Amino acid sequence: MEISLTEENYLKAIFFISGMEGNLVNTNAIAERLxxxxxxxxxxxxxxxQKELIHYQPYKGSRLSEEGQVLAIRILRKHRLWETFLVDKLGFGWEEVHEIAEQLEHVRSQKLTERLSQYLGNPQFDPHGDPIPDERGIFPMRENLTLDKASAGEQVLVKGVKDSSPDFLSYVAKLGIRLGDEMKVIHIEPFDSSVLVSHQGEEFRLSAMACSNIYISRL
Amino acid sequence: MEISLTEENYLKAIFFISGMEGNLVNTNAIAERLxxxxxxxxxxxxxxxQKELIHYQPYKGSRLSEEGQVLAIRILRKHRLWETFLVDKLGFGWEEVHEIAEQLEHVRSQKLTERLSQYLGNPQFDPHGDPIPDERGIFPMRENLTLDKASAGEQVLVKGVKDSSPDFLSYVAKLGIRLGDEMKVIHIEPFDSSVLVSHQGEEFRLSAMACSNIYISRL
DNA sequence: GAAAAATTTTAGGCAAATCTAAAAATGTTT
DNA sequence: AAACATTTTTAGATTTGCCTAAAATTTTTC
Structure with missing residues (x-):
């Protein structure tokens, strides 16, 4: 089945708006993005x-089908590999590569993509730090950054926990912290390295021990 | 002025059919090529x-305008640089790169083209030995010597191929002949002008037809 | 829960690039 | 130079991707 460049751009847009969870996407949101x-x-x-690349119900919204998602991720992989090429090999600044990669991502050749990846050393993250899905479409794990590495004033996103013991998990749950939540580091106490954070309007203190077990990414 | 990918392909076609001399091109010839x-x-x-990229008179024929030729040569430059990249950096065989380069040649970024050229060491000839025009559109000179012009006993260097058809390229690739290889002319058969050469320790015979399509320089 | 607002779809059109079939111009033959 | 053949153009359709305006549906508000 032939997929036009335009169709590819729609798949990409739906993928980005809908996020990993595959939420329903509004028609207007796509229109605005494109x-x-x-x-x-x-x-x-x-x-x-009709091509079975998305699920779509009039007035309800749309989301990618399995096949559509595979294609969208493939384009994303190409985009991020080309960005890496432009920065690492051709010496472009990371702010100038997006537009060029938007063109390069549509070049069709499975073999080219894989050779390029190999040439670049199969990078897991692009120059912006965004994850590059592998050949199978699987995204690499995020940075191994934990909350104790953040500095005062930083806005962070909760990515996971290192310690999965019931004790720790229930502690975290009791505080209302969940995956994907935003937090802000207000202050780090020099005495014991405990961290004062604000989370959903509330401020509370986390021990250094606790912080070293919470995976985050910077915002 | 915006030029579509399709228009670019027409300019390229006219450029190739009309040759360096800028001959008038028949409408049918373009139709066949595309x-x-x-x-x-x-x-x-x-x-x-209407866009002043060609001169055209109904029933008479067409040829590129100054501006049209500049654009056509720019595309050709990109095509041959990308082919060089694919072979030199990504390890593709010279017979597989044409199709991919047909896509890459349409990527629009002056800066990308020049960075790529620089990255490749500003090559003057592509993997098929075809000349790569420089930034100003000027083609490098090449000796027009083909293997059928060599004499017995001569040591030669493979510079390129005249015929870039898949048939010929894969034939040459099968023999293991690559750009820059050395060969020695052992004997020329008086009967059919076929040539016995030695190449990387092996001896084999090439038809007169094949020899007239292999560019060489004497050593 | 009915009216108002917002969102989304339908209807009808437009431009680009393609096609087929027919007409026009050019070239060739005798 | 008239007839035939070839090449090229014109005319009229089709498909894709886009538009505006109007209608339909859903959501929000009072």
């Missing part, structure tokens, strides 16, 4: 549904 | 004339 009109998007959604 | 219909070509010729 700088086009809602009516145009509706046309394309019908076509993509 | 695997399309003459009527389609006529439409496009009117458009390209």
């Amino acid at each position: 700088d086009t009109k809602a009516a145009t998007v509706t046309d394309m959604l019908r076509k993509l549904k | 695997d399309t219909k003459a009527a389609t070509v006529t439409d496009m010729l009117r458009k390209l004339k």
Whole structure:
């Protein structure tokens, strides 16, 4: 089945808006992202549904099908590999590569993609630090950054926990901290390295021990 | 002025058919090269004339304008640089790169082209031995010597191929002959002008036809 | 829960690039 | 130079991706 460059851009847009969880996506959100009109998007959604690349119900929203997601991730992989090439090999600044990669990502050749990846040393993250999915479409694990490495004033995103013991998990749950939550580091106490954070309007203190067991990424 | 990918392909086609001399090109010849219909070509010729990229008179023929030629040569430069990248850096065989380069040549970024050229060491010839025009559109000179012009006993260097058809390229690749290889002419058969050569320790025979399509320089 | 607001779809059109079939121009033959 | 053949153009359709305006649906508000 032939997929046009335009269709690829729609798949990519839906992938980004819907996030990893595969949420339903609004027609208007796609229109805005692609700088086009809602009516145009509706046309394309019908076509993509007919090609079984998305699930779509009029007035309800759309999300990628299995196949659509595979394709979207493949394009993302190419985009991020090319960005890495441009920065690592050709010496571009990380701020200038997006536009060029938008063009390069549509080049069709499985073999090219894999050779490129190999040439670059099979990188796991692109120059912006974004994860590069592998050949199978699997994303690498995030940075091994824990909350005790953050500095005062930083805004962070909770990515996971290192210690999965019941004691620790229930402690974290009791505080209301969940995966994907945002937190801000207010202050780090020099005395015992405990951290004062704000989380969903509340401020509370976490021990250094606790902090070293919470995976985060910086925002 | 925006130039579509399709228009670029027409400019390229006219450039190749018309040769360096800028001869008038027949509508049918373009149609055949682009695997399309003459009527389609006529439409496009009117458009390209209107954009002043070609000179065109109905029923007479067409040729590139100054501006059109500049664009065509720019695309050719990109094509041959990408082919060089694919072979030299990614390890592709010279017979597999054309199709991929057909896609890459349309990526628009002056800066990318020049960075790529620099990264490759500003090559003057691509993996097929075809000349790569420089930034100003000037082609490097090449000796027009082919293997059929060599004499018995001569040591030669493979510079390129005249015929870039998949058939010929894969034939040459099968023999293990690559750009820059040394060969020695052992004997020329008076009967059919076929040539016995030695190449990397092996001896084999090449038809007169094959020899006239292999560019060489004497050592 | 009915009216108002927002979102989404449908209807009808447009431009680009393609096609087929027919007409026009050019070239070739005798 | 008239007839035939070839090449090229014109005319009329089709498909893709986009648009605006109007209608339909869903969501929000009072």
